[in-house]
Amino acid sequence: MWFWPNSIKVRTALILSVLVTILWLGAAGITARILSNEMGNVFDAALQETGQRILQLAVIEVLGRDEDGNSQLVTALDSGPEFFTYMVRDDLGQVLLSSQNAVATQFPQGLPMGFSTLAQARLYQEAAVSGSIILTIAEPLAHRRTVAGEVALALSLPLLLVIPLSIVGISYGLGFGLGPLGQLQGQLAQREIGDLASLQTDDLPRELQPIAMTANQLFARLKTAFDAERSFASNAAHELRTPLAGAVAQVQRLRQLTQEPETMRRADQIEVTLKRLTRLSERLIQLARAEGAQLIAASPSDMRIILRWVAEDFSRGSDMGRLRMDLPDQAVLSTLDPDAVGIVARNLFENALRHGDGGQVRVHLGLDGWLGVENVGPAVADPAALAVRFMRMGGLGSGLGLAIVRTVADRAGIAMTLTSPLAGQTGGFCALIQLRADT
Amino acid sequence: MRILLIEDDKIIGSAVREQIDADGHSVDWVQRLDSASDALGGAAFDLILLDLMLPDGRGISFLKSLRATGSQVPVMILTALDQISDRIEGLNAGADDYLVKPFDLSELSARIGAVARRYSGNPNPIIGFQTLQIDLAARRVMRAGKAIALTAREWVLFEAFLQNPARLFAKTTLEERLYSFDVDVDSNTIEVHISHLRKKLGAAVILTERGLGYRLGQA
Numbered sequence: 001m002w003f004w005p006n007s008i009k010v011r012t013a014l015i016l017s018v019l020v021t022i023l024w025l026g027a028a029g030i031t032a033r034i035l036s037n038e039m040g041n042v043f044d045a046a047l048q049e050t051g052q053r054i055l056q057l058a059v060i061e062v063l064g065r066d067e068d069g070n071s072q073l074v075t076a077l078d079s080g081p082e083f084f085t086y087m088v089r090d091d092l093g094q095v096l097l098s099s100q101n102a103v104a105t106q107f108p109q110g111l112p113m114g115f116s117t118l119a120q121a122r123l124y125q126e127a128a129v130s131g132s133i134i135l136t137i138a139e140p141l142a143h144r145r146t147v148a149g150e151v152a153l154a155l156s157l158p159l160l161l162v163i164p165l166s167i168v169g170i171s172y173g174l175g176f177g178l179g180p181l182g183q184l185q186g187q188l189a190q191r192e193i194g195d196l197a198s199l200q201t202d203d204l205p206r207e208l209q210p211i212a213m214t215a216n217q218l219f220a221r222l223k224t225a226f227d228a229e230r231s232f233a234s235n236a237a238h239e240l241r242t243p244l245a246g247a248v249a250q251v252q253r254l255r256q257l258t259q260e261p262e263t264m265r266r267a268d269q270i271e272v273t274l275k276r277l278t279r280l281s282e283r284l285i286q287l288a289r290a291e292g293a294q295l296i297a298a299s300p301s302d303m304r305i306i307l308r309w310v311a312e313d314f315s316r317g318s319d320m321g322r323l324r325m326d327l328p329d330q331a332v333l334s335t336l337d338p339d340a341v342g343i344v345a346r347n348l349f350e351n352a353l354r355h356g357d358g359g360q361v362r363v364h365l366g367l368d369g370w371l372g373v374e375n376v377g378p379a380v381a382d383p384a385a386l387a388v389r390f391m392r393m394g395g396l397g398s399g400l401g402l403a404i405v406r407t408v409a410d411r412a413g414i415a416m417t418l419t420s421p422l423a424g425q426t427g428g429f430c431a432l433i434q435l436r437a438d439t
Numbered sequence: 440m441r442i443l444l445i446e447d448d449k450i451i452g453s454a455v456r457e458q459i460d461a462d463g464h465s466v467d468w469v470q471r472l473d474s475a476s477d478a479l480g481g482a483a484f485d486l487i488l489l490d491l492m493l494p495d496g497r498g499i500s501f502l503k504s505l506r507a508t509g510s511q512v513p514v515m516i517l518t519a520l521d522q523i524s525d526r527i528e529g530l531n532a533g534a535d536d537y538l539v540k541p542f543d544l545s546e547l548s549a550r551i552g553a554v555a556r557r558y559s560g561n562p563n564p565i566i567g568f569q570t571l572q573i574d575l576a577a578r579r580v581m582r583a584g585k586a587i588a589l590t591a592r593e594w595v596l597f598e599a600f601l602q603n604p605a606r607l608f609a610k611t612t613l614e615e616r617l618y619s620f621d622v623d624v625d626s627n628t629i630e631v632h633i634s635h636l637r638k639k640l641g642a643a644v645i646l647t648e649r650g651l652g653y654r655l656g657q658a
Contacts, residue, residue, distance in 0.1 A: 252454070278541055
C-alpha cells in the first residue's frame, strides 16, 4: 500500500494511536449509554414520584368539590417551561384536572397502568379511589434526549485533548523504547560502504543482540574473504614477478657485458618476451583482483597522488613525457580502493599510450571525480566493444586492459564511458570514468 | 656511494650487485634482515636497497625499526609487491623511493643517483664547478663543451666530493665508498684515483689536507 509508512516506529505509533482512539471513543460511548439508562431510571422515578404526589392532591381536590363534572385547569406558578404535564380523568374519561399546557391528544385514553412511551413523551399512569380517578403524567422525550446529548458531549470533549496527548505520548514512548533500534540503524547507516568493523553490541537489548551478532559474523567472514583474496593475489603477483625480475635483470646484464651482435640481438628478444610475459601475468592478476577484491576502502584517498604515482611509472623509458597530466589543485577524495584506482589508471594510461598515434596522452581529473584519458589516433568503430574481454584493437595488446577497467567500474558501481572519435575530430579515443564511488 | 643491498633472491641480487658495482659504487649484499642489521652496525652506508619479503621477516618492519632509531640513511625499496597500498605502506614507513620488480637496471642506476642527489641537498642533476659542467644524472663531466671520460670508480669518488663540498674525507671513508667488505683494497688505491681525477679535471679540483684526508677545491 503506497500510503503505508515504511517505518516500524511510525507504523507502530499509527496503529497504537488508532487503537487508543477507538478504545477511548468506545469507552466514552458505552459510558454515555450506561449513563443514559441510569438517567432514564432516575427520570422515571422522578416522573412516578411526581405523578403519585399530584394524584394524592388531585384525589383530595376532586373529592372535595361541590359539583361533579367540572374540570379544572391548574395554572403554573411561573411562566417557564414545564417538564411535566399531567391530566386527571375519571373512569369515564372525563377530565377532572390538568396542568396548564396539557393537551388531551397527548394523553390518549386506554394506556396501561405504569410507564409507557409514545413518540414524543414518556408517560406514567396510576389510578386511585378504586380506579375512579386516573392520573396520567407526561415528560417530553426531547428533554431526556437533550440531557443525554449534554452528557455525551461532556464525556467527549475531554477526548479532543486526551487523544492527541495520547498520540504524542505513544510517539515519545516508542521513540524512547525503540532507541536501541535507532542506534543500531545509525551504526549501519553511518558506516562507510567498505567499513567491515564489528557493530557495538554491549548496549543493545537482547532482542537486537542476535541481529547485530549475525551482522558482525557476516562482516568478519567478508573481511576474512577479502583479506584472503588480497593476500593470495599479492602473493601470486610476488611469486610470479620475482623470477621474471631475476630473468630480466640477468638478461640486461648479459646485454651489457657482451659486444657480440648476435648475442645482443638474442638478449633483446629474450628481454622483450620476458616483459610481455610480465605484462600478461600482471593483467591476469589484475583481472582476478578486479573480480574478487574489495573495491571500496574504509577511508578515502586523494586520487591525484595515486594518478601521479602511476604516471611516474610511465614517465621513464620510451613513454617519457607522453602523459600530460591535468590534475586539480585541490584534493579529490574517493573511497574507491587505492589499488583499484591504480589498476584502472595503469590500464587506461597504457591503453592510450599503446594504441594512440605515439603523441601525447591527455589525462584530466576533475574536482567532481571524473577521470578522462584521451589519445589521438585512428577512430574506433565500436569503442564499447573494447571493454569486452580479449577484444583486441588491431590484434594488439592483451585484450584485457579495458575489460579490467570495466570490471572494476561495474563492481564498484561507478560510471564509465568509452567514446571514439573525440568530440569535433575524426579520430582519437577517450575513456571517462567516475572515480568517486560515493556519487 | 656505499650501498647495502638486502635481497634474498640470488638471481636478482647478483645482477643488481653487478650493476651497482659497474656504476662504480661499493655494494654489500646480504640476504637476511639479521645480516643487514649486523652490516649496519659495522659500517656507514649511503643507501640501502631493501626487498620487502625476506626469509626472516618483512622489510617494512625492518625499515620502521631503522627509522625509529633515528637513522636518516636513504632507503629504496625493491619489491615485487606492485599495489598502490604496498607503495603507500612503504613510503609511510620511511622509504625514499619504491621500485617495482621487474625493473630495468638502467632505471635502478638512475634512481640511485637521484636519491643520492636528493640527500646531498642538490636535486638539480646539472651543476657547474670551476670550469666544469657536471651532469649528475648522466654521470658526465664537460669542459668547454668537451666531454671528459671518467671511470666508474673515479666518478663515484668525484661525486662523493661534489655531494659534500665542505666535508673532509678520511682516506678510509673514501675506501669504504669504493669497496665493500669482501674486496681487498691496496693501500695506495685512493691516491691513484685522486691523482687520475686531478690529471683529468685539474689539480685544484681536490685538495689534500696532509695527514687528514681530502676535500673538494674552491668553486
